[in-house]
Amino acid sequence: MIDLRSDTVTKPTPGMLAAMIASSVGDDVFGEDPTINELERHTAALFGHEAGLFVPSGTMSNQIAVRIHCRPQDEILLETTSHICLWEAGGAAALSGATCRTIDGRFGLLDVADFEGKIRPDDMHSVRTRLVCLENTHNRGGGTISSPEALNGITQWARQHGLATHLDGARIWNAIVATGVPARTWGQMFDTVSVCFSKGLGTPVGSALLGSKELIAHARRIRKLFGGAMRQAGFLAGACLYALDHHIDRLAEDHANAQLLAAAVAAVPDLKLTPPKVETNLVWFEVSERLGTARAVANRLKSEGILVAALGERVIRIVTHLDVTREQCEKAAAVIRSLGR
Incomplete structure (x- = not known):
């Protein structure tokens, strides 16, 4: 997971x-x-x-x-x-x-x-x-x-x-x-x-x-x-x-991984980055009604091995950190992109 x-x-x-x-x-x-x-x-x-x-x-x-x-x-x-x-x-x-x-x-x-x-x-x-x-x-x-x-x-x-x-x-x-x-x-x-x-x-x-x-x-x-x-x-x-x-300098890796995930979110028409520009390790986005609630999307991602935080009816947060690798973020990005298919 x-x-x-x-x-x-x-x-x-x-x-x-x-x-x-x-x-x-x-x-x-x-x-x-x-x-x-x-x-x-x-x-x-x-x-x-x-x-x-x-x-x-x-x-x-x-x-x-x-x-x-x-x-x-x-x-x-x-x-x-x-x-x-x-x-x-x-x-x-x-x-x-x-x-x-x-x-x-x-x-x-x-x-x-x-x-x-x-x-x-x-x-x-x-x-x-x-x-x-x-x-x-x-x-x-x-x-x-x-x-x-x-x-x-x-x-x-x-x-x-x-x-x-x-x-x-x-x-x-x-x-x-x-x-x-x-x-x-x-x-x-x-x-x-x-x-x-x-x-x-x-x-x-x-x-x-x-x-x-x-x-x-x-x-x-x-x-x-x-x-x-x-x-x-x-x-x-x-x-x-x-x-x-x-562990301070390596935070740049988290920021780069967040950019990767933000690009995946931006590629899905029914997801909206909020804010549109990701600056650090947090990626917040809104879910359209067509995809259902944030909880429904979070559960769908969970079924694919990705845990995210549903923090509102239509709001999801993703956070990159020390324990997720670039390879794992690439996998997560691919799963997120699949939400648009």
Whole structure:
């Protein structure tokens, strides 16, 4: 079975497993796990921040960021289809008492003009606009990349208005490889950055929240509150350090494989790429009524040995990753093309 549902389905490589086994560990709650400490320092430095915090998931990383930036009755400005808004179980409201004010983007992309007039008045009847959250690359937007210029314009605007900024960079590694823009350039624009190790980089578990020493000290307390503090987690950090050394540059292979699959989708009249241009490792497309529902098409592909994600009545997502080869993607592309016959 060729699994194209998500880049979270990967298994550790032999080299990664060896690195995990060889990792030195200690009790991270006591701050005594040397591999965790190394990962946090290294990742923070990579993105131009003072400190980092290892957490089990990207959702927890984002929600810790919301909690340290917001109080109850605060408001977050973010894109309508962003992960924090759609796919984190209402965490901003449930865990931080914050509300989300959504802004419609163009396949997830925003620029500074979209934020003009969005700050609430200083009035007891209104929530307090407090935080801007951006996502890069943008999952529901189709793996689209926000340019450094667009992000810089938005974060400068936020700073001028006294707003905090957070980047959901679950797939920022893909943006780094696709654009050649270094991690530090992306990271230094934001007060906090969340990065994920268990998507494109292929580790079994883990994300990191990056920021100033003061913010990360606060985040450490919130991680404990949310149940994310772990003990001998250095084995997981060892996988992340290995991935940082060995799995970033190879993301270009995933992008090339996504182009191959996107071309197959584009060749079928009853399928429509959304967005029409695939930039990274995500291929989203709509299914026409003639072919049936997305679930029906997904089941048809499954019968041919291809797993995809039906994420709406007529929406399918394909994701390339470490565990699918070029040969497998060529096979999947042939099966997709057969949908048009």
